[in-house]
Amino acid sequence: xxxxxxxxxxxxxxxxxxxxxxxxxxxxxxxxxxxxxxxxxxxxxxxxxxxxxxxxxxxxxxxxxxxxxxxxxxxxxxxxxxxxxxxxxxxxxxxxxxxxxxxxxxxxxxxxxxxxx
Numbered sequence: 001x002x003x004x005x006x007x008x009x010x011x012x013x014x015x016x017x018x019x020x021x022x023x024x025x026x027x028x029x030x031x032x033x034x035x036x037x038x039x040x041x042x043x044x045x046x047x048x049x050x051x052x053x054x055x056x057x058x059x060x061x062x063x064x065x066x067x068x069x070x071x072x073x074x075x076x077x078x079x080x081x082x083x084x085x086x087x088x089x090x091x092x093x094x095x096x097x098x099x100x101x102x103x104x105x106x107x108x109x110x111x112x113x114x115x116x117x
Contacts, residue, residue, distance in 0.1 A: 041094045041097045065100055069104070084103040
């Protein structure tokens with residue numbers, strides 16, 4: 001039987017979300033966790049601000065000064081380009097986001113880039 005006054009019983013339980021960054025760092029997965037958070041943040045921003053683009057664009061890379069987004073159709077790329085400053089500002093302010101200065105689009109953006117290539 002444990003002593004109710006022991007340090008083990010008095011500690012508050014840790015939240016899993018608070019433990020993940022340290023565990024990811026220890027396993028060498030810090031970049032993957034950062035990307036996963038950025039993807040979730042981007043998806044939420046698109047759902048909130050550019051609803052017609054939901055499901056037609058995906059954050060695929062987080063670079064030092066840019067986010068790279070794959071788009072399925074040129075109309076989606078055009079809409080994201082028009083709203084780039086708004087989206088980048090919101091991304092910088094959101095938990096899980098980052099301050100970047102460029103939105104790079106990949107896919108069917110009318111630039112000749114092959115889709116899925």
